[in-house]
Amino acid sequence: MGTEADSVCSIGALAARTGVNAETIRYYERIGLLPRPRRTDGGHRLYDHGQRKRLVFIRRARELGFSVEEVRELLRLVDGGDHTCAEVKSVTVRHLADVRRKLADLGKLERTLGTISARCAGGLVPDCPILDALFEDGLG
Amino acid sequence: MGTEADSVCSIGALAARTGVNAETIRYYERIGLLPRPRRTDGGHRLYDHGQRKRLVFIRRARELGFSVEEVRELLRLVDGGDHTCAEVKSVTVRHLADVRRKLADLGKLERTLGTISARCAGGLVPDCPILDALFEDGLG
DNA sequence: GATAGAACCTGTAGTGGCTACAGGTTCAAG
DNA sequence: CTTGAACCTGTAGCCACTACAGGTTCTATC
Numbered sequence: 001m002g003t004e005a006d007s008v009c010s011i012g013a014l015a016a017r018t019g020v021n022a023e024t025i026r027y028y029e030r031i032g033l034l035p036r037p038r039r040t041d042g043g044h045r046l047y048d049h050g051q052r053k054r055l056v057f058i059r060r061a062r063e064l065g066f067s068v069e070e071v072r073e074l075l076r077l078v079d080g081g082d083h084t085c086a087e088v089k090s091v092t093v094r095h096l097a098d099v100r101r102k103l104a105d106l107g108k109l110e111r112t113l114g115t116i117s118a119r120c121a122g123g124l125v126p127d128c129p130i131l132d133a134l135f136e137d138g139l140g
Numbered sequence: 141m142g143t144e145a146d147s148v149c150s151i152g153a154l155a156a157r158t159g160v161n162a163e164t165i166r167y168y169e170r171i172g173l174l175p176r177p178r179r180t181d182g183g184h185r186l187y188d189h190g191q192r193k194r195l196v197f198i199r200r201a202r203e204l205g206f207s208v209e210e211v212r213e214l215l216r217l218v219d220g221g222d223h224t225c226a227e228v229k230s231v232t233v234r235h236l237a238d239v240r241r242k243l244a245d246l247g248k249l250e251r252t253l254g255t256i257s258a259r260c261a262g263g264l265v266p267d268c269p270i271l272d273a274l275f276e277d278g279l280g
Numbered sequence: 281g282a283t284a285g286a287a288c289c290t291g292t293a294g295t296g297g298c299t300a301c302a303g304g305t306t307c308a309a310g
Numbered sequence: 311c312t313t314g315a316a317c318c319t320g321t322a323g324c325c326a327c328t329a330c331a332g333g334t335t336c337t338a339t340c
Contacts, residue, residue: 010307010316010317011316011317012315012316012317021298021299022316022317023298023299023300024297024298024299026318026319027297027298027299031297040306040307040317041306042305042306042307042317042318043305043306043317043318043319044305044306044307044316044317044318045317045318053275056275056277057274057275060273060274060275060276060277061274062297064249064252064253064274065246065249065253067296067297068296068297068298069296074271074274077271078271081266082266083266083268084263084264084265084266085260085261085262085263085264085265085266085267085268085269085270086262086263086264088260088268088270088271089257089260089262089268089270090262092253092256092257092260092270093257095253096250096253096254096257099246099249099250099253100250102246103243103246103247103250106205106239106242106243106246107243109204109205109239110236110239110240110243112204113204113205113232113235113236113239114236116232117229117232117233117236120225120228120229120232121225122225122226122229122230123224123225123226124224124225124226125224125225126221126222126223126224126225127225128223128225128228128229129225130225130228130229130232131214131217131218131228133200134197134200134201134204134214135193135196135197135200136200137196137200150287150288150336151287151288152286152287152288161327161328162287162288163327163328163329164326164327164328166289166290167326167327167328171326180288180335180336181335182288182289182334182335182336183288183289183290183334183335184287184288184289184335184336185288185289202326207325207326208325208326
C-alpha cells in the first residue's frame with residue numbers, strides 16, 4: 001500500500017530520516033541492536049520500513065534515557081512477541097526511579113552551587129568564598 | 141604546631157582519609173591535577189598536609205559536578221595566587237548554568253516517562269502503551 | 281634477621297555510547 | 311568514462327575512572 005513508507009534506502013538516507021548518525025547506526029548493528037541489513041551487490045547497506053521503525057524505537061528509548069542494555073531488554077520483549085505489559089512496565093518503572101534519583105542528586109548540586117555562588121560578590125579581591133567552600137571538607 | 145595535620149602519609153592512608161580511591165589519586169597525578177609527591181627510598185609516595193588539602197579541593201569540586209578541566213582551571217587560579225573572586229565566580233556560574241540545563245532536561249524526561257508509564261496498566265496483555273509510545277516518532 | 285603478607289609500584293586495558301578518523305571501494309550524475 | 315559523494319571496514323579517541331597483571335617494598339611477628 002504505502003509507497004514511501006515501504007521504500008528501501010541507504011544508510012545515509014536512513015540517517016537523514018531518523019536523525020541518527022550513520023556511524024551510530026553501524027554501531028547499533030555491531031552491538032546487536034539492529035539486525036544486519038540487506039546489501040547491494042557492492043556491499044552497501046539497504047534498509048526497509050521494518051528496520052527504520054526499529055531504529056526510531058531505539059532512538060526514542062535512548063532519548064528517554066534508557067541505557068543500551070535496557071533498550072536491548074525492551075527489544076527482546078518486542079521480538080519475543082509473548083511479552084506482557086507488566087514486563088515492559090517493570091523496565092520503565094526501574095528506569096524512572098533511576099531518573100528520579102539523578103534528578104534529586106542534581107537538585108542538591110544545584111542548591112549547593114547556588115548557595116556558594118551567591119556568597120561570592122565577584123569582585124576584584126583575591127579572597128573568594130567559593131574557593132573557601134571548596135577547601136572545606138564536609139558538605140554545605 | 142599541629143601534630144596530626146602535618147604528618148606525612150602513604151597513598152593508602154591518604155585514600156582512607158579523603159575518601160578518594162588510591163588509583164584515582166595516582167590518576168590525578170598522571171593528568172597533572174596533583175603534583176608528584178615525595179617518595180620513600182623504595183619509591184612509595186609520601187603525602188603532606190598541603191597535598192591532602194589540594195586533594196580535598198579536587199574531590200569537593202568533582203562532587204559538585206565540575207569537570208576535570210574545570211577543576212584544572214580552578215586550581216590554576218588558586219596556584220596563580222593573583223586570581224580574582226570574579227574569575228572564580230565566572231567558572232562557577234558557567235557550571236551552574238550547565239547543571240540547570242541538565243536539571244531541566246532530566247525533569248522533562250521524568251515527566252514524559254511518568255506519563256507513558258501511567259498510561260500502562262501493567263497487566264498480562266501483550267498490547268502495551270509504553271511500547272506504542274516508543275514506536276512513535278515525535279515527542280510526547 | 282628471616283619470613284609472611286599487606287600495601288605499594290608501573291603499565292595497560294576496560295567501561296558506556298558513541299564519534300572520528302584512515303585508507304579503500306562503490307555508486308549516481310553528467 | 312570520469313568525477314566526487316557516499317559508502318565500506320577497522321581502529322583509535324573521548325571522559326573519568328576502575329581493574330587488573332606482574333612485580334617490588336614495607337611492616338609486623340617470630
